[in-house]
Amino acid sequence: MSAKNNIFQLSALSQNDPGAADGSELVCKIIKAENGILRQGSFPINENVKLPIPPGENKPAPATPSWFLVTAKGEDAIFEVEVFCSTDTKYPTKKIVVKQSDVRKWAAISFEKRENQIYQKGEYGIFGFAQEGPDGLIYTITAGVLNPRLYGNEALV
Numbered sequence: 789m790s791a792k793n794n795i796f797q798l799s800a801l802s803q804n805d806p807g808a809a810d811g812s813e814l815v816c817k818i819i820k821a822e823n824g825i826l827r828q829g830s831f832p833i834n835e836n837v838k839l840p841i842p843p844g845e846n847k848p849a850p851a852t853p854s855w856f857l858v859t860a861k862g863e864d865a866i867f868e869v870e871v872f873c874s875t876d877t878k879y880p881t882k883k884i885v886v887k888q889s890d891v892r893k894w895a896a897i898s899f900e901k902r903e904n905q906i907y908q909k910g911e912y913g914i915f916g917f918a919q920e921g922p923d924g925l926i927y928t929i930t931a932g933v934l935n936p937r938l939y940g941n942e943a944l945v
Contacts, residue, residue, distance in 0.1 A: 795924035796824060796865040796888045799854040802932035804841035808911050811932025813875040814839045816853065819883075820868035824857030831855055836874070839931060857888075864889045871914055871931050882908050884929060886916065891927045894918035906936050 798818070804811030815836045831837050831853040840850035857865040865888040873879030884907050894903065895918040908914040913933035919926050930936075 802839035805934035808934040823863040824859040824865040827856035
């Protein structure tokens with residue numbers, strides 16, 4: 789396994805769909821990062837991190853919070869993330885566990901048939917998407933989605 793395949797990246801953002809919960813106030817907290825060494829440049833662990841929203845016209849995109857675990861061959865890295873709204877107590881807190889082995893399976897599916905994973909439906913929608921990046925596996929969680937659609941047939945709720 790080459791070094792590039794030993795990086796497991798988790799990123800999180802808010803889509804801030806109109807009609808969804810206040811996506812500009814969504815935050816996440818990585819409450820667990822196991823079976824790897826957190827690489828320099830990662831956002832903090834066990835701290836609330838505000839999820840960025842898509843920028844307005846002619847504005848630069850904010851940095852997407854990302855965490856990078858450098859894993860040893862055969863290790864199954866795990867991120868546990870909690871997504872919630874800092875200003876809306878009605879927004880349901882959602883804990884999501886992302887395993888490197890699952891992301892590897894999901895990313896191996898051809899792009900046309902690739903699935904996203906729905907973690908929360910309705911106006912508090914959250915989904916995830918797996919892909920192989922230049923440095924290894926990447927899993928992106930997107931919150932603030934109004935009624936996320938499932939592409940494929942696997943739902944996790």
